[in-house]
Amino acid sequence: MSKTVGKAVRVLEVLAEEPRGIAELARALGVHHTTALRMLQPLVRGGLIARAADGRYRLGLRLVEYGQQVLDEIDLRVAARPHLLALAESARATAHLVQLVDGRAVYVDKIEGASIRTWSRIGRAVSLHTSAAAKAILARLPAEQGERLLAGHDFTRFTDRTITDRAAFRAHLDDVARHGYATDRAEFEPLVHCIGVAVPGLPAAVSVTLVRTGPREPEPTEQLGALRETVAAITAGLGSAIG
Template sequence: MSKTVAKAVHVLDSLAAAPKTIAELARELGVHSSSALRMVQPLADGGLIARGPDNRYRLGLRLAELGQQVLDEMDLRVVARPHLIALAEATRSTVHLAQLVDDQIVYVDKIEGATTIRTWSRIGRAVPLHTAAASKAILAALPAPDRDRLLDAHTFTRFTERTITDPAEFREHLEAVERAGYATDQAEFEPLVRCTGVAIPDATGRLGAAISLTAVRAAADRPAVDNPLRRMREAANAIATALGRPLH
């Protein structure tokens, strides 16, 4: 990657964290403000960043358009969406689609359920490997070398009292997930949130995708859904079949 492109990527990453002035960007890049301005101007001209009335730069709408185009062109997301919608309607819960992308497990689609409570998850956001049901389902289904590479580089941060922070314990947990054929998140990232995850079947072990069902404990008074795990497996199998993936 050229130095110019690397600095442009740094600018985008920096503005993703928080809006900044030219002076602040210049300090981060180690250049004069005039050089920083020349660097960001093409990004602004292309709509990738925008300057607000406070003279701080922030990410531009063009990035959202490009990101949406990438998501729309993903065969998995396009094929899976009608099945995700049907699952969300049948279970009255929020449904996620997650996939392994460049050594990160990322939410690539989300269908909001009937609950009015919104969760932390967002399309395009990386999934916490050691807490999310979707990530556990994917990790358990991956070939061992791929799973080990991801886990060896992962930091097991504690988010709640239920978070598994010991790498050895988590690997044992994944073995249990593999035996059961599904994963759970029992308030391991957000205190009130429970999730169930099922990998999308793929005999090659390379698809690296899963669907998950999210329920909020505060919404437990809603009518119970008949066998949501069965519905999830049916949806996962339907997605795999539509993609032409060989099932286990």
């Protein structure tokens, strides 16, 4: 990657976190504000970045167009969407579709089925060692491919329930493979619990996310039957070639 392209990518990454004024952006990039302004100008002209009324810079609508085009080209997302809608409605919870894209597990679709919003966002990568969907995918991958994905992975602790030991996580994936589903029990966000099931024949998974604020709240495993039916419907829609 050339230095110019690398700088542009870094600008987009910083602004993806939140809109920033030129001074804030310069500090985040570690450059003088005049240098930051020069870096912004071609991105603004190309519609990749826009300047808001308050003077702060944010990601531009052109990126939305490009992102939508990429998502529309993912056949799995198209096939899965009606089933995700039905799952989110029946579960009164958030349904996600996660797929391996360029070596990362990425949210390729999300249907909000509850009033409580979650951290997830379409196009955002998930944490391999905490996400139920990512675990479900990893557990079904050939061992060599799974090891490559985890080789440089940082087992960051997000909550007191996060698995941070590599050997313990491998053993956990063995359990996932044995049971046919994976869970995230507040391992990334407190109170947020998920259950995920892999899509047969594809490096992808569907998950249901619930926010549990007390012991009487529904357990994610209560959605296992509906989740498996959803995955089966998606698989049937894609055809037997992936089975």
